[in-house]
Amino acid sequence: MQPLTRFAAPACPLPLANLDTDQIVPARFMKQPRSAGYGQFLLHDLRYDAEGRARADFILNHPEAEGARSLVTRRNFGAGSSREAAVYALVDFGFRCVVAPSFGDIFSANAVNNGLLPATVEEADLELLFDYLCDRPMPLEVDLERCRLRAGEREFPFAVNPVWRTKLINGWDDIGMTQRYRAAIDRFAAKRLRDFPWVGPGQPVPSNEA
Amino acid sequence: MTTPARQPSTLFDKVWNAHEILRDDNGRSLLWIDRHFVHEGSFHAFDKLRERDLPVARPELTFGIADHYVPTLRRSGEPVGDPAIRGMIEQLNDNTDRNGIALFGLDDPRQGIVHVVGPEQGLTQPGLIIVCGDSHTATHGAFGAIAFGIGASEVAHVLATQTLWQTRPKQMRLTVTGNLAPGVTAKDIALTWIARLGADGARGHTIEYAGDAIEALSMEARLTLCNLSIEGGARCGLVAPDETTLAYLRDRPLGPHGPQFERAARYWSSLATDDGARFDRDVVIEAAEIAPTVTWGVSPEEALPIDQQVPDPAVMEDGEKARQAHDSLTYMGLMPGQKLTDVVIDRVFIGSCTNARIEDLRAAAAVLEGRRARVPGLVSPGSSLVKRQAEAEGLHEIFLAAGLEWRASGCSMCVGMNGDQVASGERCASTTNRNFKGRQGPGARTHLMSPAMVAAAAVTGRLTDVRRL
Numbered sequence: 295m296q297p298l299t300r301f302a303a304p305a306c307p308l309p310l311a312n313l314d315t316d317q318i319v320p321a322r323f324m325k326q327p328r329s330a331g332y333g334q335f336l337l338h339d340l341r342y343d344a345e346g347r348a349r350a351d352f353i354l355n356h357p358e359a360e361g362a363r364s365l366v367t368r369r370n371f372g373a374g375s376s377r378e379a380a381v382y383a384l385v386d387f388g389f390r391c392v393v394a395p396s397f398g399d400i401f402s403a404n405a406v407n408n409g410l411l412p413a414t415v416e417e418a419d420l421e422l423l424f425d426y427l428c429d430r431p432m433p434l435e436v437d438l439e440r441c442r443l444r445a446g447e448r449e450f451p452f453a454v455n456p457v458w459r460t461k462l463i464n465g466w467d468d469i470g471m472t473q474r475y476r477a478a479i480d481r482f483a484a485k486r487l488r489d490f491p492w493v494g495p496g497q498p499v500p501s502n503e504a
Numbered sequence: 505m506t507t508p509a510r511q512p513s514t515l516f517d518k519v520w521n522a523h524e525i526l527r528d529d530n531g532r533s534l535l536w537i538d539r540h541f542v543h544e545g546s547f548h549a550f551d552k553l554r555e556r557d558l559p560v561a562r563p564e565l566t567f568g569i570a571d572h573y574v575p576t577l578r579r580s581g582e583p584v585g586d587p588a589i590r591g592m593i594e595q596l597n598d599n600t601d602r603n604g605i606a607l608f609g610l611d612d613p614r615q616g617i618v619h620v621v622g623p624e625q626g627l628t629q630p631g632l633i634i635v636c637g638d639s640h641t642a643t644h645g646a647f648g649a650i651a652f653g654i655g656a657s658e659v660a661h662v663l664a665t666q667t668l669w670q671t672r673p674k675q676m677r678l679t680v681t682g683n684l685a686p687g688v689t690a691k692d693i694a695l696t697w698i699a700r701l702g703a704d705g706a707r708g709h710t711i712e713y714a715g716d717a718i719e720a721l722s723m724e725a726r727l728t729l730c731n732l733s734i735e736g737g738a739r740c741g742l743v744a745p746d747e748t749t750l751a752y753l754r755d756r757p758l759g760p761h762g763p764q765f766e767r768a769a770r771y772w773s774s775l776a777t778d779d780g781a782r783f784d785r786d787v788v789i790e791a792a793e794i795a796p797t798v799t800w801g802v803s804p805e806e807a808l809p810i811d812q813q814v815p816d817p818a819v820m821e822d823g824e825k826a827r828q829a830h831d832s833l834t835y836m837g838l839m840p841g842q843k844l845t846d847v848v849i850d851r852v853f854i855g856s857c858t859n860a861r862i863e864d865l866r867a868a869a870a871v872l873e874g875r876r877a878r879v880p881g882l883v884s885p886g887s888s889l890v891k892r893q894a895e896a897e898g899l900h901e902i903f904l905a906a907g908l909e910w911r912a913s914g915c916s917m918c919v920g921m922n923g924d925q926v927a928s929g930e931r932c933a934s935t936t937n938r939n940f941k942g943r944q945g946p947g948a949r950t951h952l953m954s955p956a957m958v959a960a961a962a963v964t965g966r967l968t969d970v971r972r973l
Contacts, residue, residue, distance in 0.1 A: 400734075404655035472661065492767065
């Protein structure tokens with residue numbers, strides 16, 4: 295995973311609350327392999343009309359949205375379905391950071407596992423950010439080391455779980471890290487089965503024999 | 505030196521602590537995972553493993569279930585018509601087969617929705633940690649397990665290591681005191697607390713549901729309640745195991761039997777929150793305040809008792825809330841101040857991991873018996889075994905006589921992945937869990953409610969208070 299420390303790039307304002315993962319990537323696109331590129335599906339039904347024409351007034355269709363690296367939005371972003379495809383859509387579009395007052399818990403975990411920063415800001419600061427962005431992509435500096443956003447002359451603090459911050463800064467991957475504890479895991483597994491012998495499940499008889 | 509007195513602990517603490525392999529310098533716990541379920545959507549995780557040439561560490565602890573994409577209109581053994589959907593189901597067959605994972609596949613008589621099949625087969629038990637790449641995994645918490653939804657990266661991590669790194673969440677206790685009135689269900693408890701606290705009201709928390717009204721709930725109803733934890737932002741919700749739990753668990757095919765069951769039952773009975781244990785947050789709701797509830801908007805928090813009116817954004821004080829309500833009403837095609845019982849529907853759906861267990865089908869059938877539905881609709885049982893049970897009880901004949909379709913089991917019209925969708929602009933009274941924009945199909949308008957309330961809406965063609973029918 296690519297480490298994330300500091301970057302300056304346009305940020306897109308999207309002042310909507312409760313943007314659930316069903317809206318971020320509608321279910322009908324989820325049969326696609328990741329190699330298809332999920333950026334094309336990002337917020338599809340807000341971005342395109344029923345005939346598939348781009349809605350000119352939607353922020354992701356703004357000519358400067360292409361270079362955007364941050365999305366600024368309202369509370370409870372990424373609520374609902376655990377689909378990691380929602381994060382793939384954001385990342386494949388080019389985003390490295392989503393700024394909001396709150397996020398769905400599963401979404402945040404998925405984001406961090408893909409190098410996308412969920413940056414939590416105070417509601418009052420969010421309104422100031424929207425004032426600054428108005429209705430177009432504008433430069434925003436994201437500094438993960440200092441947990442600060444710089445918008446023009448102003449700076450805003452953001453919060454992120456410190457474990458996630460370390461992980462994002464270093465571009466760490468959990469599987470690699472966990473494998474170092476293999477012996478401890480094996481010991482634990484053996485003890486668990488000894489102490490709680492019923493937790494090892496029965497195996498179903500294959501259906502053609504059931 | 506004296507041993508310090510043991511701190512009183514919560515049900516959640518007891519289960520978490522029993523699974524902690526180690527804790528890192530940042531306070532993250534490496535947790536052992538007892539059960540893992542995969543479905544057609546889990547292919548991203550299998551792809552990740554393949555890219556890194558990693559084997560599945562403990563294939564005997566993962567179970568595959570075909571549910572998200574399965575057709576509900578097809579006879580057993582027939583090929584699946586849509587090649588893209590067929591591909592999704594075959595991909596799950598391949599991934600489980602290649603890795604030695606047991607599968608409840610398309611034509612297995614035990615196939616169904618993962619959160620119905622797990623409990624039914626005895627794979628879901630108190631005291632376990634259970635995960636699945638599906639946010640409604642919270643359902644399994646009804647047994648006093650820690651169960652939560654995970655993303656594809658975490659699914660890959662579980663497959664590769666049978667563990668997960670997690671930071672201990674905050675804990676909230678939601679107590680429902682007194683008795684629920686007739687016609688009021690677990691669905692109404694859930695929609696009521698989510699409307700009060702918000703769709704992110706329990707974010708960052710796990711919930712323990714407690715109180716007389718919860719203890720009186722059947723296992724099926726507890727599953728409904730825990731299922732909807734995520735709609736209020738909680739990744740998991742639990743109910744302490746009791747006699748109701750033990751009675752359900754006895755003689756399940758893949759659970760413990762005989763002396764092993766008795767030994768397990770003694771441990772399960774110890775999994776209750778100690779007196780004096782501390783919660784980060786305590787919320788109390790009186791059961792008597794809860795009425796049959798329906799959603800009017802595009803978030804589960806936009807819910808009201810059926811005898812109320814659609815809100816009027818013009819009289820809302822908070823400008824942002826008013827703008828949001830206006831947006832919801834526009835999408836839903838509703839008038840401010842309109843009585844909920846005046847809202848005319850186009851179709852109904854009875855199904856999903858939330859409300860398609862046998863008790864749900866009985867509740868809907870009780871309302872529909874001897875009546876005709878004024879609108880079309882589907883009934884998709886939560887599992888193939890629930891379907892068989894319902895047929896043994898003759899419930900399917902009631903649904904068919906009412907004019908509804910009796911389909912096979914799967915996620916179906918809750919998420920629309922298999923092609924069962926609500927048409928754009930159509931209004932559906934639904935026993936499901938999400939009224940999100942486009943959830944049941946692009947442009948679909950969803951009203952969430954209990955199975956009996958959906959049945960009542962089917963009979964009148966409008967949102968209806970089942971108590972007045």
